[in-house]
Amino acid sequence: MTSYQKKDLSYYSLRLQEHLSISFPELSGDAAFISRRSSLASGAYEGAFRAGNRIEQCDEIANYILFEGLHFSRFDAVFRIVSYEFDTLMADEELHPFALKMMEVCEPVFSAYKITDDFADTSDFELLYTELTGTIQLWIEEHGLQ
CATH class of the missing domain: 1.10.8.340 (PG0816-like)
Structure with missing residues (x-):
């Protein structure tokens, strides 16, 4: 894993953790969920970027995966x-x-x-x-x- 990927993974983990601690306290301690979802979002961003998508589109794709099922609290x-x-x-x-x-x-x-x-x-x-x-x-x- 490159340092770029680690930074991305950390970024997504922190964003997700913040969202969970505010709106989904019952999930905020689920390290496996946070790790899995963050990893998927990071991979989706990287895949979208490598496919030639604009940064905004890459962000949308990653955010969709990161916050899927976490909009209504x-x-x-x-x-x-x-x-x-x-x-x-x-x-x-x-x-x-x-x-x-x-x-x-x-x-x-x-x-x-x-x-x-x-x-x-x-x-x-x-x-x-x-x-x-x-x-x-x-x-x-x-x-x-x-």
């Missing part, structure tokens, strides 16, 4: 609800940890929907948002903000 949806609907119940620094806790509580709601990368643009997203809000509200009423 269940955590982002829950965090958005916690931040918009329940922000007056807790301090700002408590929002993220509470949203993480609510992920397990909300999983049954998510499982009732066919989640795709473009799910946020569908009419079902509003229904999901409403159901998640109700689920979180009921949990708070039963358990408090522990």
Whole structure:
């Protein structure tokens, strides 16, 4: 592996790790996933470049592979609800940890929907948002903000 490839691989690994830590915390510790996906993206970029594509096209191809299936984030949806609907119940620094806790509580709601990368643009997203809000509200009423 050339130093150019190692730099590319590191670049993709860091980009993916950052995205996962923000929007997919459940995957942020999956080193095998990050390594595999980064390697595929790096290889795709190099292959596209060698095939004569413009840099912008190479980037698009690599990004498609790097972030495939990682556009709609269940955590982002829950965090958005916690931040918009329940922000007056807790301090700002408590929002993220509470949203993480609510992920397990909300999983049954998510499982009732066919989640795709473009799910946020569908009419079902509003229904999901409403159901998640109700689920979180009921949990708070039963358990408090522990």
